[in-house]
Amino acid sequence: MARKCDVCGKGVITGYKYSHSHIRTKRKWKPNLQRVRIVVGGSPRRILVCTRCLRSGKVKRAI
Template structure:
């Protein structure tokens, strides 16, 4: 299963965990995905999608 936002297309990010002795180990920074039901005017029904929290915030800002 791909951890990707359906609206924005955001994916996981690669990074490093750096210890006190500066030893770097790889880690993956996952995006904050949430399942949300959104009303579709075209289909006249609720659609359940996986969406990141930044996109949810912008939807609230647009009053959708």
């Protein structure tokens, strides 16, 4: 399962962590994904959605 939002496509971003002495090491920033039930085509489904999409109302949650 890919760590990617099914609505907007936000995924893992890579970059460098800099120490005080400027030694660089690779690191990752992961999106805050939540497993939610939404209505797709009249039936509920579980998908991964980032919290920004949830907060902005881009998905309709199933109750």
